[in-house]
Amino acid sequence: MSRRRGAELEDAILDAAREELAELGYAKSTMRGIAKRAGTSKAVLYRRWSSLPELFLDTLASRFTNVPVPDTGDLRDDVLELLRHAQTSLGYTRRDTVSGLIADTVHDPRLAQRLRDLIADSALSDAMSTVLELAAERGQIPPGPWPRRVITLPISLLRDDFVVFGIWPSDADLAAVTDEVFLPLLGYASPAGMVRNRDRPSSEHRE
Amino acid sequence: MSRRRGAELEDAILDAAREELAELGYAKSTMRGIAKRAGTSKAVLYRRWSSLPELFLDTLASRFTNVPVPDTGDLRDDVLELLRHAQTSLGYTRRDTVSGLIADTVHDPRLAQRLRDLIADSALSDAMSTVLELAAERGQIPPGPWPRRVITLPISLLRDDFVVFGIWPSDADLAAVTDEVFLPLLGYASPAGMVRNRDRPSSEHRE
DNA sequence: GAAATAAGAAACCCTTGGTTCCTTAATCCC
DNA sequence: GGGATTAAGGAACCAAGGGTTTCTTATTTC
Numbered sequence: 019m020s021r022r023r024g025a026e027l028e029d030a031i032l033d034a035a036r037e038e039l040a041e042l043g044y045a046k047s048t049m050r051g052i053a054k055r056a057g058t059s060k061a062v063l064y065r066r067w068s069s070l071p072e073l074f075l076d077t078l079a080s081r082f083t084n085v086p087v088p089d090t091g092d093l094r095d096d097v098l099e100l101l102r103h104a105q106t107s108l109g110y111t112r113r114d115t116v117s118g119l120i121a122d123t124v125h126d127p128r129l130a131q132r133l134r135d136l137i138a139d140s141a142l143s144d145a146m147s148t149v150l151e152l153a154a155e156r157g158q159i160p161p162g163p164w165p166r167r168v169i170t171l172p173i174s175l176l177r178d179d180f181v182v183f184g185i186w187p188s189d190a191d192l193a194a195v196t197d198e199v200f201l202p203l204l205g206y207a208s209p210a211g212m213v214r215n216r217d218r219p220s221s222e223h224r225e
Numbered sequence: 226m227s228r229r230r231g232a233e234l235e236d237a238i239l240d241a242a243r244e245e246l247a248e249l250g251y252a253k254s255t256m257r258g259i260a261k262r263a264g265t266s267k268a269v270l271y272r273r274w275s276s277l278p279e280l281f282l283d284t285l286a287s288r289f290t291n292v293p294v295p296d297t298g299d300l301r302d303d304v305l306e307l308l309r310h311a312q313t314s315l316g317y318t319r320r321d322t323v324s325g326l327i328a329d330t331v332h333d334p335r336l337a338q339r340l341r342d343l344i345a346d347s348a349l350s351d352a353m354s355t356v357l358e359l360a361a362e363r364g365q366i367p368p369g370p371w372p373r374r375v376i377t378l379p380i381s382l383l384r385d386d387f388v389v390f391g392i393w394p395s396d397a398d399l400a401a402v403t404d405e406v407f408l409p410l411l412g413y414a415s416p417a418g419m420v421r422n423r424d425r426p427s428s429e430h431r432e
Numbered sequence: 433g434a435a436a437t438a439a440g441a442a443a444c445c446c447t448t449g450g451t452t453c454c455t456t457a458a459t460c461c462c
Numbered sequence: 463g464g465g466a467t468t469a470a471g472g473a474a475c476c477a478a479g480g481g482t483t484t485c486t487t488a489t490t491t492c
Contacts, residue, residue: 021439021488045332048479059440064481114331121328124321124391125252134390165405167382175374178385183341184331198372203410228457228470255448266471271450 022058031056031063035077044074044118071122075132078111085141093153093206094196100149101172101192104142113184120181137177143170150204159204172200229265238263238270242284251281251325278329282339285318292348300360300413301403307356308379308399311349320391327388344384350377357411366411379407 022030034056038047049070053060067073088099116137123129146169154161172195179185187195229237241263245254256277260267274280295306323344330336353376361368379402386392394402 023438023489027439043332045328049481050479053440057440059442060481061441061483062439065438068481070480114328117324117328117331120389121252121321121324124324125250130391137389165401167401167405171382171406174382174385175378177389178381181388182327182344182384184337194372194374198374199378199410203406230458230469234470256450257448260471264471266473267450268452268472269470272469275450277449 027056027058027062028066031058031066031073032077035073039074039077039112039115043112044114047074049073071119071126071129074115074119075123075129075136078115078136085145087145087148089149089152091156093149093156093158093204094201096149096153097146097172097196097200098192100142100145101176101187101196102189104173104176105187105192108180109186113180113186116181142173146170146173153204153206159206164204168203171203172196175199234263234265234269235273238265238273238280239284242280246281246284246319246322250319251321254281256280278326278333278336281322281326282330282336282343285322285343292352294352294355296356296359298363300356300363300365300411301408303356303360304353304379304403304407305399307349307352308383308394308403309396311380311383312394312399315387316393320387320393323388349380353377353380360411360413366413371411375410378410379403382406 031052035047035052038052038055042051047070049060049063052073053063063073067076085100085103088096090096090099119133123133143166147164150159150162150164150169153159175195176187176191179187179191185191238259242254242259245259245262249258254277256267256270259280260270270280274283292307292310295303297303297306326340330340350373354371357366357369357371357376360366382402383394383398386394386398392398
């Protein structure tokens, strides 16, 4: 029988890990299970990754890069498109994977940092910065610079929902964060004469 | 030798669990360890709690209730006081405890709900609602009702920092969230003629 | 074709969650 | 007070999983 090696084998393992994760969830995924699924042995996995979280981190690594900067001409549309991109990236990832990784990497600063770079806002917030600059040039909002906290605001809110409450953000959530919080804070007046947020209570409720 | 029973024993176990958690962290705390520390046996613990997360949940339960509504006469001071209360509650809790619990309770809806009720905003957001109403009556901000998302905004942001980034919010963070995001969103003009946030970039940075 | 490399299979160790069983102390109730 | 009931505490046990080691053998490399 044939034996895979190098990159071919590695890809097969990563695929197996993704499969296991999708099927069993983070908590029930095991090295044994992944090895078996990939048709190889634990020793081979440990030769490449020093621990389970490390392997899982590589599993996700491909997903959260390349954030395109939207440029529709309208701030609201740009923001929504950017958030939808984040939403889609997250969509591939089960919630328990994120919280599991957070929990398992707290004690290892190197891993924790890698995870943060993945989940967190680096690429997204750069894109958001640009979106705000473009809007300021068009005169839709006052000129910057905006505090970092303002730039990452919508992402933080959605991530909080996702991680703490287990809510995968719907389109309505994206719109609510944008219209009720982000745009009003930026001082954006919608071209369509949008109603001020606080005069119309949020239409979607949960719990 | 004497044998403890009932509430006395239970308190001793909860104390032992808190000790173990504080000393070893969530990931390294074990039933065996807690039982030993409390001078009893695992069987006794399992007679009371069906699992480790359940026990830990009870360990924290006492901390996150009774949120006093501040009423200093100024919105900014009220908000800061409320956030400081949240900060203090969190301060007793290591970050890995929260993320560990989140990860361990995803698959059990009942536990997940209990955790959410603890960490999340129920009591805090009620208090925040009242604070905003008081400010509106004083004419410091426009009248409500505000969307739920606006009310919980500062808490969500700080919680995101805490859970995802492992940052225990400092007083500066509290102030930044309040002055850069929350108050501007509410349309609050500081009595002291506060500078608009976006004209002075955030003074504290991290990473 | 020989030497170096690494795959795959298996056994193994250790820790932990969770269970069971038994002995014996504390409490209850007549 | 004394017997019946309850539950504490101790120990052994099981299964599962992380992580390591060892060995055989297929693949590369030179």
